Amino acid sequence: MAICNYSHFKPISLTPSTNRCRFESSTSRVLTFRCNNSLASTQLKAEPEPVLTSVKSFAPATVANLGPGFDFLGCAVDGLGDFVTLRVDPDVHPGEISISHIHGVESSVAKLSKDPISNCAGIAAISVMKKLGIRSVGLSLELEKGLPLGSGLGSSAASAAAAAVAVNHIFGGKLPVSELVLAGLDSEQKLSGYHADNIAPAIMGGFVLIRSYEPLDLVPLAFPAEELFFVLVSPEFEAPTKKMRAVLPKEIGMSHHVWNCSQAGMLVASVLRGDLKGLGLALSSDKIVEPKRAPLIPGMEAVKKAAIEAGAFGCTISGAGPTAVAVTDDEEKGKEIGYQMVDAFMNDGGLKARSVVRKLDRVGARVIESNP
Amino acid sequence: MAICNYSHFKPISLTPSTNRCRFESSTSRVLTFRCNNSLASTQLKAEPEPVLTSVKSFAPATVANLGPGFDFLGCAVDGLGDFVTLRVDPDVHPGEISISHIHGVESSVAKLSKDPISNCAGIAAISVMKKLGIRSVGLSLELEKGLPLGSGLGSSAASAAAAAVAVNHIFGGKLPVSELVLAGLDSEQKLSGYHADNIAPAIMGGFVLIRSYEPLDLVPLAFPAEELFFVLVSPEFEAPTKKMRAVLPKEIGMSHHVWNCSQAGMLVASVLRGDLKGLGLALSSDKIVEPKRAPLIPGMEAVKKAAIEAGAFGCTISGAGPTAVAVTDDEEKGKEIGYQMVDAFMNDGGLKARSVVRKLDRVGARVIESNP
Incomplete structure (x- = not known):
């Protein structure tokens, strides 16, 4: 069972309801x-x-x-x-x-x-x-x-x-x-x-x-494997979406475009195959957005490094941040990765942070x- | 059986040899x-x-x-x-x-x-x-x-x-x-x-x-389905790779970058799922390279239109061109699509062209x- 130790997150545990209101077929093979x-x-x-x-x-x-x-x-x-x-x-x-x-x-x-x-x-x-x-x-x-x-x-x-x-x-x-x-x-x-x-x-x-x-x-x-855990580490820091958008480049060089496209392809392939190593590699590989946003979140670069060193398959910024997300295949390992990331936020960014380890919903x- | 009616292509029919010299595992699930x-x-x-x-x-x-x-x-x-x-x-x-x-x-x-x-x-x-x-x-x-x-x-x-x-x-x-x-x-x-x-x-x-x-x-x-046919239509026209590279943009706007990345993801997902409709949609959707190269190949835009109108799932330039490639799920339909593309090369580009319908190797x- 995933554990939440972040005080301002409300941990919940839900079983799918028969009253679910969504397409039944979203896990089918070729559905769009x-x-x-x-x-x-x-x-x-x-x-x-x-x-x-x-x-x-x-x-x-x-x-x-x-x-x-x-x-x-x-x-x-x-x-x-x-x-x-x-x-x-x-x-x-x-x-x-x-x-x-x-x-x-x-x-x-x-x-x-x-x-x-x-x-x-x-x-x-x-x-x-x-x-x-x-x-x-x-x-x-x-x-x-x-x-x-x-x-x-x-x-x-x-x-x-x-x-x-x-x-x-x-x-x-x-x-x-x-x-x-x-x-x-x-x-x-x-x-x-x-x-x-x-x-x-x-x-x-x-x-x-x-x-x-x-x-x-x-x-x-559809991600076919069970053992996908997200380590979500949120620092006490505000990263407004508008500010995080303003820092993005308007133009992208062709070589970076090709690189990110190939990583996007790898990301999709890894999800569909349940390939966590590939997913982590692709997740960590953004050369366009993350390099611009990470410097605005104190400690983020060290946090990513700490996650990888602690055994995460990959790490990047969740959405526009400031939460960092890492992926792993084991809940206990996820907790340890989270501790290392929390330490890095404090040591390198001077920010308090809390971590949770969660599965795919x-x-x-x-x-x-x-x-x- | 695929048919070749292009005189300067040498059609061949080979059965896999036991002397094959390659990795045996290239169709496995998570191989890189x-x-x-x-x-x-x-x-x-x-x-x-x-x-x-x-x-x-x-x-x-x-x-x-x-x-x-x-x-x-x-x-x-x-x-x-x-x-x-x-x-x-x-x-x-x-x-x-x-x-x-x-x-x-x-x-x-x-x-x-x-x-x-x-x-x-x-x-x-x-x-x-x-x-x-x-x-x-x-x-x-x-x-x-x-x-x-x-x-x-x-x-x-x-x-x-x-x-x-x-x-x-x-x-x-x-x-x-x-x-x-x-x-x-x-x-x-x-x-x-x-x-x-x-x-x-x-x-x-x-x-x-x-x-x-x-x-x-x-x-x-690995493409899991059998019924994938490529319609390859080659006009009598030279499109040197260097010239076709020179025309590419050095910088790409963010919105086009995101669009092409998402299409690249869709392309990969469609291949892995054997989803020909998705493959065709993604194949046809390039907003960065094809729009720059197509105008250098007389008739290419009309050829693409003709392919889609004739029932192809998608069409684009093969490599740096001048061959146009369309995809379909039926060999006979592929031949008809090829005829329409050949006609379009002549009518709109003034170029003689020949078509072949081929499967994935x-x-x-x-x-x-x-x-x-």
Whole structure:
């Protein structure tokens, strides 16, 4: 069982619910989701009625980029994430949603707005309500943050994913997963940029490659082996996504482009083959994004070195940081790698940090409680 | 059975020989070849003696780049390629090699030097002799060109691969496949650039991803399905590799970089899954190299359009061109696609062209005759 010793993460242990609201086929061999970004294909004939009075959903943390998978590849990690409790609420104006309560990780709660149009869960929920054509029912939403904001673990995507899945489920699960990802993208676009590499794996679970946005083409990449552990080490340091984006090069030399493309190919091949050594090599090999971002996170270069020296197959920045992510095939080894990385953050960067060792979340956002 | 109706291609039909000189394990699940570029690991203790008096080898044509796989991905196609006949020759100075005869495709023969240090087969043969430490035996080499030069089908790599495999085999097959690829790279470096995306699949067969050169890390990607057909349409037009390289951008915008990386990931995923639709989508999607090179090949844009309209899953330039390559799942459909592409070359580019429909060569360079 994975262990969480990071005080501001909420460790959870969930079994897949039969009420899961997602495509059943995301682990099939050659599945991709392609849809137009218009609603034409999913426009419903009649406004659906709620089939439940309340649901509680969960969506996992995600690791985007994975080195050379910058902006098009991400994966979900188990046991960390956000919860949404959604209720049919006669006190809320029909067709609208109200955020009744936000609790959980204190640093996150303090920064989040309860105005639905400024809240990642609220925006995704509204988008799903629009897609479903909800005009006659009001909803209230309670958000429980398990993830800190700005950690590089897809905090906003987890909230959006949990909200999107909850709204869809309370009305009978009419929308396909691609529409839920698009609803989540509405939220991501407003708060951190139009990138699906957090929201897609948060909703779908596992590894997801985003091949295109127009049309949306999401490619789940099933990892066939069991023994994949992520060591997530988060320092007490703020790395705002906007600042981490501003430092990226606008132009890339051809040799670095070819190098990163080949590493991206290796990353994908390694995921599909369950090849942890190859995955680690590829993960560590980014010559474009990580070299620009790592110097902005005190100690990151030493942390990566410490992870590799402690036996990790590879290490890079999770999302836009500051969390560092390493991969290994053994939980105990993962803990030791985590200790070494925490030490390196302190010794080289002067930053306190905590580590968790987590497995791949293969399920994605799901309903965990429902009341008729 | 694939059909060849291109007069200057030599169609061949080979069954895998038991004398094959390559790694047996290239179709295994998580195989990569990693080696240092030094000879330390393969330096032989004693000069090997020839175990045969002569061998005849074959190496297949290759399609490099495959759109977003630029400079790191290639595959071998069956039934087209070059032959080398190698003999122990007491009339040749010990430790040296002589090119006795070059024949086959006339346009190629006229342009090739019989001086071994200026000939792709000769350079690769010398490199293998050096790696083996041959000082006491002289060899004569006969090269039969099945491929035209400068067609974008890895003509020089096929000659180099056939020569490397022949020399290694006549001395008992002491060198691993990675050393044969390095020998072929010596040849490619001198004649067209230090890129292994033709020579690696020419030697190893199938699809090969080149992850790194230092150390050399070659990743075979097994295509699991049978029904993959390449439609190769070669116009009567010269597209020198140097000219086609000169037109490439030195710097690439971040959005195009991310796009091509994601397509490269999709390309690799599609190969490993045997997903022809995904393969075609990715193959057609290059926004960096193809848009610069296609305008230099009269009619290429119309040819691509014609291929897609005729039902191909995707189409791009093979290697540096001018051959266009499309993919399909049916040989008869492939012929029809080929006719439409030939028409488009004439109608839009004013170029005569011929087409062949070929399968994946999963074997790579191999010995097809040997005499004790």
